[in-house]
Amino acid sequence: MRSKYFEMSILSLIQLYTIVIGLSFVSLIEKSLLNENSSIFSFKELQFYNILTFLTILFVITRFYHGNVVYLYRTYINNDLPVKGAVLFDFWFILLQGGLLFVIVHFLKEIKVLYILMSILILSDSLWMFTIIKYPRTMNQQNNIIVEFRWMFSNLISGGLLIILLLLLPSILSLILLPIIILINSLINYYMNYSYLFENISIT
Numbered sequence: 001m002r003s004k005y006f007e008m009s010i011l012s013l014i015q016l017y018t019i020v021i022g023l024s025f026v027s028l029i030e031k032s033l034l035n036e037n038s039s040i041f042s043f044k045e046l047q048f049y050n051i052l053t054f055l056t057i058l059f060v061i062t063r064f065y066h067g068n069v070v071y072l073y074r075t076y077i078n079n080d081l082p083v084k085g086a087v088l089f090d091f092w093f094i095l096l097q098g099g100l101l102f103v104i105v106h107f108l109k110e111i112k113v114l115y116i117l118m119s120i121l122i123l124s125d126s127l128w129m130f131t132i133i134k135y136p137r138t139m140n141q142q143n144n145i146i147v148e149f150r151w152m153f154s155n156l157i158s159g160g161l162l163i164i165l166l167l168l169l170p171s172i173l174s175l176i177l178l179p180i181i182i183l184i185n186s187l188i189n190y191y192m193n194y195s196y197l198f199e200n201i202s203i204t
Contacts, residue, residue, distance in 0.1 A: 010076045013091050014069055020098035021065045027105045028057050049175065053108045056179040060118070061101055063186045064125075067151075068094045070197050079138045086137040093128050097121065111175055115166040118178070122185070123159035126152045150192045158185040 032054040072090070076082055100121050107113040129152035133145050161181055169177070190197065 006081075007077055010072060010087070013087075014072055017068065017072075017091075017094055017098055018065075020095060020102065021061060024061055024098065024102040024105055025058075027102060028054060028061070028108075031105055031108050032057075049109075052175065052179055053114075056182055057101075057105060057108070059179075059186060060104075060121075060182055063189070064097060064101065064121075066197065067189075068097070074196070075137050082137045083135075086135075089131075090128075090137065093124075097124065097128075100124075112166060115162055115178065118182075119159050119162040119166070122155045122162065126155040126159065129155070147193050147196045151189060154185055154188050154192070158182075 032050045072094070075090070076087060100117065104114065104117045104121065107117060129148045132148045133152070136145065158181055162178070165177055165181075
């Protein structure tokens with residue numbers, strides 16, 4: 001049986017992850033929407049590229065934060081006791097993903113670097129899903145890994161597409177297709193895993 005201290009430790013880890021994501025969000029606003037010289041928001045100086053990258057990365061941040069927090073709740077608070085070392089491994093992986101999001105924000109104007117980092121982020125998520133399938137965190141999770149299969153498969157396709165676009169297409173066209181791929185990937189994941197992400201989640 002889980003102790004109250006175990007649940008409190010998981011909630012503390014979620015709060016720490018929230019801080020990292022919050023820093024990424026603040027940095028995103030600074031890098032994409034604020035005037036570099038005066039640090040003042042101005043609609044007149046906003047360019048199509050800035051708005052497009054802001055919305056794209058905001059969608060990515062929202063999707064990863066939502067998915068990872070739900071995963072932590074469902075796996076470690078609304079489930080059986082985890083296997084030894086599972087919490088530490090999962091949290092460090094999630095925290096590194098949050099750090100990668102923070103790095104991505106600082107390369108918004110470098111399209112090729114942005115594509116490489118986004119590919120690493122999405123493919124690393126597939127790798128993480130594979131570890132969950134191969135080494136379930138709880139006994140209950142072992143019998144319900146369809147969500148991880150779906151997530152891993154869609155991310156592999158999206159990450160592969162990003163790499164192909166990076167190698168074959170001009171920068172301008174790649175910029176337009178990046179948010180389309182991210183949006184489609186996110187919508188597919190939300191559609192296939194709606195019940196997992198939104199239904200029957202206990203936070204106490």
